[in-house]
Amino acid sequence: MAVVVKRLTRHFAAEVSGVDLSAGVSDADFGAIQNAFDEHSILVFRDQNISDAEQVAFSERFGPLETTVNSNPAGAGTVVTILSNLDEAGDVIPPEDRRMVFNTGNQMWHTDSSFKEVPATGSLLSGRQVPPEGGETEFASMRAGYDALPDERKEALEGLVCVHDFAYSRGLIDPNLLRERDKQEVPPVRQALVRANPATGRKNLFVGAHASYVLEMELDEGRALIRDLNQHVTQDEFVYRHQWRQFDLVMWDNRCALHRGRPWDPIYPRVMHRTTVAGIGRTA
Ligand code: OGA
Ligand code: MN
Numbered sequence: 001m002a003v004v005v006k007r008l009t010r011h012f013a014a015e016v017s018g019v020d021l022s023a024g025v026s027d028a029d030f031g032a033i034q035n036a037f038d039e040h041s042i043l044v045f046r047d048q049n050i051s052d053a054e055q056v057a058f059s060e061r062f063g064p065l066e067t068t069v070n071s072n073p074a075g076a077g078t079v080v081t082i083l084s085n086l087d088e089a090g091d092v093i094p095p096e097d098r099r100m101v102f103n104t105g106n107q108m109w110h111t112d113s114s115f116k117e118v119p120a121t122g123s124l125l126s127g128r129q130v131p132p133e134g135g136e137t138e139f140a141s142m143r144a145g146y147d148a149l150p151d152e153r154k155e156a157l158e159g160l161v162c163v164h165d166f167a168y169s170r171g172l173i174d175p176n177l178l179r180e181r182d183k184q185e186v187p188p189v190r191q192a193l194v195r196a197n198p199a200t201g202r203k204n205l206f207v208g209a210h211a212s213y214v215l216e217m218e219l220d221e222g223r224a225l226i227r228d229l230n231q232h233v234t235q236d237e238f239v240y241r242h243q244w245r246q247f248d249l250v251m252w253d254n255r256c257a258l259h260r261g262r263p264w265d266p267i268y269p270r271v272m273h274r275t276t277v278a279g280i281g282r283t284a
Helices: 027-040 052-060 098-107 142-147 151-157 166-173 180-185 219-233
Strands: 004-007 014-017 042-045 081-084 122-129 137-141 161-164 189-192 194-196 203-205 211-214 239-242 249-253 257-261 271-277
Touching (some): 004 027, 027 042, 027 249, 052 122, 052 271, 098 257, 137 142, 142 203, 142 219, 166 180, 211 219, 249 257
Parallel strands (some): 014 042
Antiparallel strands (some): 004 014, 081 271, 122 271, 137 239, 161 189, 194 203
């Protein structure tokens, strides 16, 4: 079987076919997938009915995995984050429950783990149970957004550093959502505002909901800049909306794409399993 990569939008995102992730991927096929990841940022694999072990095995080909912070009902230290609105009995958890409110943070444009000193390289999300409508995941290309800026704007942004802060982004939902000890686990970190892909050298912006302020800039001015760049990269032109089918596996590049989950009618179960490939170093 040969890997086939088909573009989904003008700027980014591609569907990958000709692979069965549960059967394992040859080195040659993996090389093609890795190149496609660097090139297209979002990879969609359809009809991948995989177990957690198979998802972990494929994810680990890209590098060591992150263990999850806070929100995982399975407890700390696991590499599979379960995003589910079902309780232990298999009943739908009402949207006003704290567990669900916490996850509404995923509905703001963000990039995974940008609040960690070393932010994540990629995330792989497997749709185990998906609603018949709604609950899409949208992606925005911070690379296409960067490319579209005039040169003098690019130069002005070069070298700027943002502070990313999980307590800041969760505070936008509800100032009491995080307890003091949760906040201590995730102190604010520095991230470059412009990053480059280490394999291709292609540059991109790096913003999202966790970006709180810009170093060496007035607070308001920095926040206005972040808001402006978030709006710029999330305009329709740079967005791919993924409509989930059961057993889709979608992998995204956290280094250069934002994503957000969309709401759905909470009568429907939505169960997604995520693995996260750790980054390789600080950005600033
Ligand atoms: C995530 C995430 C959004 C969604 O898993 O990191 O943000 O649509 N998910 O579930
Ligand atoms: Mn996310």
